[in-house]
Amino acid sequence: MRPFNSYTEGLDLEFLKDYCTTKGELRKFSKGDYFESEGDCSKWIAFVKSGYFKYLVDNKVSGKQYITGIAFENEFVADYPNCLYHRKSQVSIVAGIDSEVYLIKGETLRNMYEQDTMTLRIGKDLGEKLFTQTYTRFLDNYRLDPRGRYEKLLCRCPHIVQRLSLKEIASFLNVTPKTISLIRKEITFGCSKS
Numbered sequence: 001m002r003p004f005n006s007y008t009e010g011l012d013l014e015f016l017k018d019y020c021t022t023k024g025e026l027r028k029f030s031k032g033d034y035f036e037s038e039g040d041c042s043k044w045i046a047f048v049k050s051g052y053f054k055y056l057v058d059n060k061v062s063g064k065q066y067i068t069g070i071a072f073e074n075e076f077v078a079d080y081p082n083c084l085y086h087r088k089s090q091v092s093i094v095a096g097i098d099s100e101v102y103l104i105k106g107e108t109l110r111n112m113y114e115q116d117t118m119t120l121r122i123g124k125d126l127g128e129k130l131f132t133q134t135y136t137r138f139l140d141n142y143r144l145d146p147r148g149r150y151e152k153l154l155c156r157c158p159h160i161v162q163r164l165s166l167k168e169i170a171s172f173l174n175v176t177p178k179t180i181s182l183i184r185k186e187i188t189f190g191c192s193k194s
Helices: 014-023 106-113 117-143 146-156 166-173 177-189
Strands: 025-029 034-036 044-050 052-059 064-072 076-078 092-095 099-105
Touching: 014 044, 014 099, 014 106, 014 117, 034 044, 044 106, 064 166, 099 106, 106 117, 117 146, 146 166, 146 177, 166 177
Parallel strands: none
Antiparallel strands: 025 099, 034 092, 044 076, 044 099, 052 064, 052 092
């Protein structure tokens, strides 16, 4: 199964997974618990053993929160690269359901990157792939309509409809739940928008 977050494709992050699972602290988060809070110093990176986490940003004008990212099991969760340098978090990261992670400090990963050229290269490649993933999502907001973004999401992660609520998927795609409902109806029954 393809990972939800495409930045990990083609990267050998086994060393980081092994480090987290052998040296990290196993910590449980209940649904709604904060992993990081927007505006506080970001400290952590973790390997998700079970559950999932939502990356949230506050829109001060509308008073709403929007999901900007998701980390499922067997993926990493962090406000990267802010966690490496203990900078203010740009997002809140919240457990979507009861979840478990293997937690390490971001500065530990930064120190690992500085050990040798191989880990330094991995850190560089990770940053580039995260940028590419983010840039592609940004461009998709302009080049695809809501249905196109929804179909692309389903193609990449077909089981997401069993994992996330309609409201969460809508927030991630920056549309209303009604829009997603209409798209689903159109796909399922071949109905037009009329």
